[in-house]
Amino acid sequence: MTKILKAICTGIAFSFSTLAWAAPLSVEKIIDSKYVDELKEKGFVIAVHNGVNEDYSLIPDCKFKDLCNSRKISKDEKGFAYTLEHLYLLPKSELLAYNNTGKTNLTVDDISVVMRSTSKMINTKYYSNRRKKTMPLYKKTYMVDNETDRNRIEDQTDGRADGRIFYILQDDASFGETLYEEKIETLDYEIYGYYTNLDTMGIGFIKAIKPRNLGISIMALDCGDSIILYMCMDANCKKFPSIDSIMTDSLSARMVALKNWIVTMF
Numbered sequence: 001m002t003k004i005l006k007a008i009c010t011g012i013a014f015s016f017s018t019l020a021w022a023a024p025l026s027v028e029k030i031i032d033s034k035y036v037d038e039l040k041e042k043g044f045v046i047a048v049h050n051g052v053n054e055d056y057s058l059i060p061d062c063k064f065k066d067l068c069n070s071r072k073i074s075k076d077e078k079g080f081a082y083t084l085e086h087l088y089l090l091p092k093s094e095l096l097a098y099n100n101t102g103k104t105n106l107t108v109d110d111i112s113v114v115m116r117s118t119s120k121m122i123n124t125k126y127y128s129n130r131r132k133k134t135m136p137l138y139k140k141t142y143m144v145d146n147e148t149d150r151n152r153i154e155d156q157t158d159g160r161a162d163g164r165i166f167y168i169l170q171d172d173a174s175f176g177e178t179l180y181e182e183k184i185e186t187l188d189y190e191i192y193g194y195y196t197n198l199d200t201m202g203i204g205f206i207k208a209i210k211p212r213n214l215g216i217s218i219m220a221l222d223c224g225d226s227i228i229l230y231m232c233m234d235a236n237c238k239k240f241p242s243i244d245s246i247m248t249d250s251l252s253a254r255m256v257a258l259k260n261w262i263v264t265m266f
Contacts, residue, residue: 024189024224027089030060031228039089049083052076058085060221060230064185064192071194073215073234080208080237080244086255088229095227095266106227106266108191111220114265115184115193116157118143118168126257128173129249137257139171147179147198162186168195174250175201189222203246208237218262229262231255 028036035045035058047057052075059065075081092106103110124137144150144167156166161184168180179198184191195216201209219230233251237243 024222025060025062025228027223027226027228030062030221030223031087032058032061035087039087043089045087047085047087049085050081052081054081054083056083056085056232058087058230059232060087060219060228062190062219062221063187064190064219067185068192068194068217068219068232071215071217073213073236075236076238079239080247081235082237082244082247082251083232083234084252084255086229086231086259088231088259090227090229090263092225092227095263098264099266101266103266106222108186108189108220108222110266111191111227112161112184112186113157114262115182115191115218116143116161116166117155117265118166119155120265121170121261124257124261126173126253129253130174130246135173137173137254139173141168141170143167144169144179147181150179160186167198172254174203191220193218203250206240206243206246208240208243208247209235210238213237216258218258229259231259 027039031039039045045058056069056072059068095106096103119142121141122138125134126137127134143153143155145153147167150167150169156164164184166182168182169177170180171177177199178201180195181198182193182195184193196212197209197214198211200207200211201214213236215234217230217232217234221228221230233255235247235251237247
């Protein structure tokens with residue numbers, strides 16, 4: 001075989017291997033086999049953990065799995081440990097039907113913009129178990145310039161998010177005003193956003209969650225005609241009377257509200 005022919009064959013082989021590597025992900029390959037049938041049948045799977053040292057169980061087997069696991073919140077054995085995982089299978093056709101944008105496909109770049117569209121979360125609704133009604137989740141929500149000054153800025157949706165840190169100020173209906181740190185990582189068909197509180201959080205006089213003791217992971221994976229959405233809310237709370245039920249209801253309601261907001265943003 002001549003040197004030219006060898007070079008051509010090598011180039012073709014490289015091209016095919018690159019395409020195979022860069023192809024959209026497969027649901028069956030990234031989701032634990034014991035959850036695949038339930039996910040396809042119901043469209044979602046939920047896991048709740050109340051143990052101090054319990055592992056996450058629903059994270060898709062993707063490039064960001066180890067990074068997500070490494071951000072697990074350390075739990076105090078004398079406190080209240082709470083971890084909630086939601087896994088969704090979302091057909092792209094249904095996501096695109098929410099808005100008349102003319103788009104025919106969704107990409108990781110589209111999801112990255114959604115993750116940084118902080119001010120648009122002002123329309124988010126949630127069901128308050130305490131008040132027994134659906135109501136606005138936020139009194140205000142927007143990006144700020146830094147952790148100290150906290151001056152409002154426009155949503156930073158231009159360009160790529162990788163390697164950048166964003167600060168989000170939200171006035172929550174129950175938790176009050178809290179500053180969050182946001183970090184986003186992307187690959188061709190995967191995106192992972194991580195959010196953690198920089199202020200002490202609580203309900204009323206109960207200040208139950210110290211800074212960086214609440215972690216929210218949002219992972220979206222492109223599986224061709226569908227999106228796998230993984231969400232995890234991980235918290236270490238101080239122990240107060242009835243804090244178990246209060247935090248469980250509040251954090252669960254916010255997880256559902258966040259998912260509902262995301263799917264209407266495409």
